[in-house]
Amino acid sequence: MIERKVDALLAVVGLVLFAIIYGLIEADVIGPFWKLNIIIICINVIMSVSLNLINGYTGQFSLGHAGFMAVGAYVSVVLTAKLHLPFAVAILVAAIAAGFVGFLIGIPTLRLNGDYLAIATLGLCEIIRIVIMNINYVGGAAGFTGIPHYTTFTWAFLVMLATLFFIKNFVNSAHGRACIAIRENEIAAEAMGVKIVNYKVLAFTLGAAFAGVAGALFAHSFYILMPGTFSFLQSFNYLIMVVLGGLGSITGSIAGAFVVTGISAALAGVPEFRMIIYSIILILLMFYRPQGLFGYVEITNLPLFRYLKNISPEAKKAMGIDTEDSGKGGKA
Amino acid sequence: MAESILKCSNVSIVFGGLTAVDDFNMYINEGELIGLIGPNGAGKTTAFNLLTGVYAPTSGTIEFCGENVTGMKPSDITARGMARTFQNIRLFSELSVLDNVKIAFHKHIRYNLLEAALRIGRYMEDEIRTDIEAHKLLKIFGLDDLAGETAKNLPYGAQRRLEIARALATGPKLLLLDEPAAGMNPQETQDLMNLIAWLRKEFKMTILLIEHDMSLVMGICERIYVLEYGKTIAMGGPAEIQKDPHVIRAYLGGDD
Numbered sequence: 001m002i003e004r005k006v007d008a009l010l011a012v013v014g015l016v017l018f019a020i021i022y023g024l025i026e027a028d029v030i031g032p033f034w035k036l037n038i039i040i041i042c043i044n045v046i047m048s049v050s051l052n053l054i055n056g057y058t059g060q061f062s063l064g065h066a067g068f069m070a071v072g073a074y075v076s077v078v079l080t081a082k083l084h085l086p087f088a089v090a091i092l093v094a095a096i097a098a099g100f101v102g103f104l105i106g107i108p109t110l111r112l113n114g115d116y117l118a119i120a121t122l123g124l125c126e127i128i129r130i131v132i133m134n135i136n137y138v139g140g141a142a143g144f145t146g147i148p149h150y151t152t153f154t155w156a157f158l159v160m161l162a163t164l165f166f167i168k169n170f171v172n173s174a175h176g177r178a179c180i181a182i183r184e185n186e187i188a189a190e191a192m193g194v195k196i197v198n199y200k201v202l203a204f205t206l207g208a209a210f211a212g213v214a215g216a217l218f219a220h221s222f223y224i225l226m227p228g229t230f231s232f233l234q235s236f237n238y239l240i241m242v243v244l245g246g247l248g249s250i251t252g253s254i255a256g257a258f259v260v261t262g263i264s265a266a267l268a269g270v271p272e273f274r275m276i277i278y279s280i281i282l283i284l285l286m287f288y289r290p291q292g293l294f295g296y297v298e299i300t301n302l303p304l305f306r307y308l309k310n311i312s313p314e315a316k317k318a319m320g321i322d323t324e325d326s327g328k329g330g331k332a
Numbered sequence: 333m334a335e336s337i338l339k340c341s342n343v344s345i346v347f348g349g350l351t352a353v354d355d356f357n358m359y360i361n362e363g364e365l366i367g368l369i370g371p372n373g374a375g376k377t378t379a380f381n382l383l384t385g386v387y388a389p390t391s392g393t394i395e396f397c398g399e400n401v402t403g404m405k406p407s408d409i410t411a412r413g414m415a416r417t418f419q420n421i422r423l424f425s426e427l428s429v430l431d432n433v434k435i436a437f438h439k440h441i442r443y444n445l446l447e448a449a450l451r452i453g454r455y456m457e458d459e460i461r462t463d464i465e466a467h468k469l470l471k472i473f474g475l476d477d478l479a480g481e482t483a484k485n486l487p488y489g490a491q492r493r494l495e496i497a498r499a500l501a502t503g504p505k506l507l508l509l510d511e512p513a514a515g516m517n518p519q520e521t522q523d524l525m526n527l528i529a530w531l532r533k534e535f536k537m538t539i540l541l542i543e544h545d546m547s548l549v550m551g552i553c554e555r556i557y558v559l560e561y562g563k564t565i566a567m568g569g570p571a572e573i574q575k576d577p578h579v580i581r582a583y584l585g586g587d588d
């Protein structure tokens with residue numbers, strides 16, 4: 001089908017990009033510093049796109065995304081470092097665990113609106129971090145050591161690609177449209193038969209689950225995992241990526257993760273100016289482009305993709321669907 | 333005699349000290365086109381909000397298709413076949429005209445999350461069907477050329493029509509229209525009234541119509557309920573209503 005053509009095109013673009021970067025890493029054109037940063041960009045893309053599902057598509061203001069990442073990170077390292085399970089299993093269980101925590105947190109908090117939800121999620125994220133700090137089994141405040149270094153560029157990139165496809169297809173389905181309807185007008189959405197609490201919890205759970213996946217990838221990029229990494233400042237950083245890239249846009253989330261991570265990496269050599277330059281860029285951007293780089297716009301809205309997306313009459317006929325029996329002479 | 337599809341018994345709602353709807357009793361038979369009129373602030377919109385579950389009544393019961401729906405959530409009531417439009421238009425204003433209608437097909441979607449994420453199973457079939465049905469509806473309302481337009485950019489009359497199209501997409505047995513002609517010019521209003529009469533014939537729809545302007549409903553409604561200060565001051569056919577002294581006083585001597 002036509003939508004599948006767009007999918008295939010995007011998959012090819014993704015895999016070509018993968019092959020190029022992979023080649024450059026193998027050929028040592030990309031050194032260890034930038035290689036690590038590329039992996040971090042992939043992880044941050046997963047974080048920002050999953051946060052965008054909650055904040056940008058469903059219109060709920062969550063400010064605790066690093067908390068779910070922490071759950072995924074810690075669950076996965078226990079599985080690999082302590083129980084010696086394969087990485088793929090650890091990623092999957094991390095997703096389920098973080099999703100479950102998201103579900104439990106979502107049920108009471110998603111009844112709150114706007115600022116209240118932001119404060120509640122921020123607080124709960126801090127609680128998660130403090131709980132982890134007090135569990136000696138995972139190293140407490142000193143951190144978890146001896147983590148196998150499983151996260152390669154291949155893992156990070158391919159998991160990112162899978163996440164992007166999942167979320168793209170979700171937001172373009174009836175379930176995603178239900179979430180977007182909630183963002184646009186809650187009362188109207190409910191009047192159209194959308195169970196708003198269910199869909200808010202669903203978006204929150206899915207977002208949390210993917211943050212768990214990102215957490216698992218993140219944890220296995222280093223030899224040590226510290227609970228302090230997952231502070232509310234980190235949640236804030238992901239929010240910046242989403243807002244800067246553009247709410248309600250997957251393209252935007254990718255761009256946001258890329259720009260923010262890239263800037264921090266590029267300015268790593270001048271730590272004293274880093275925050276200043278970073279802030280100036282943000283201020284300028286919000287001044288000249290308050291909707292973010294790609295607010296509510298996707299790269300697939302470009303003419304080429306539009307052409308591919310139009311379902312042709314022939315295709316409809318092939319599916320056995322007659323298009324020409326619509327209500328004639330509407331206004332009798 | 334036809335089945336009553338809607339029955340309100342002694343429905344009241346109190347906001348603070350104000351009884352916005354007071355002991356409201358109404359029945360609607362299948363296929364009827366009923367008017368609900370009254371001066372501004374009479375409680376018409378509040379009555380809609382009670383029927384559709386936006387507010388739970390302080391007292392009284394609402395039965396829809398033989399089922400007690402009092403206190404149910406709006407989404408559950410919509411799923412049972414009641415749909416509405418809003419007096420102050422509530423479109424999904426940043427979305428396309430087509431997506432506005434597609435969202436309203438929600439309850440007809442059968443595919444689950446996994447099928448959606450992987451675009452397998454019933455996904456394609458349901459999406460194509462939704463697309464086609466949505467275009468059909470838009471065509472009926474003369475909106476098919478505007479399918480790709482952002483809803484908020486439509487002219488006012490078209491926004492009102494889109495709201496009705498969207499409500500119909502939910503597949504209702506009973507359609508509630510809250511001042512659908514508000515803000516339209518006389519020609520648009522006349523076209524709309526013709527369209528409503530046509531819809532009713534074509535879809536065998538039962539319709540409850542709120543209208544501020546009495547003359548508009550007189551021509552097309554079988555029965556009319558008249559509200560004033562939350563109370564039902566009259567009910568009957570257009571001829572009776574026109575002669576009713578309470579109605580004449582409410583409309584001529586009232587604060588309107």
Ligand SMILES: Nc1ncnc2c1ncn2[C@@H]1O[C@H](COP(=O)(O)OP(=O)(O)O)[C@@H](O)[C@H]1O
Pocket residue numbers: 347350352370371372373374375376377378379
């Ligand atoms: N949520 C609410 N809280 C308090 N008062 C309300 C609320 N909704 C409606 N009212 C009041 O109820 C009365 C009826 O309003 P409404 O149903 O909108 O009238 P109508 O649609 O007939 O013009 C008005 O006095 C209005 O101020």
Ligand SMILES: [Mg+2]
Pocket residue numbers: 376377378419
């Ligand atoms: Mg009103």
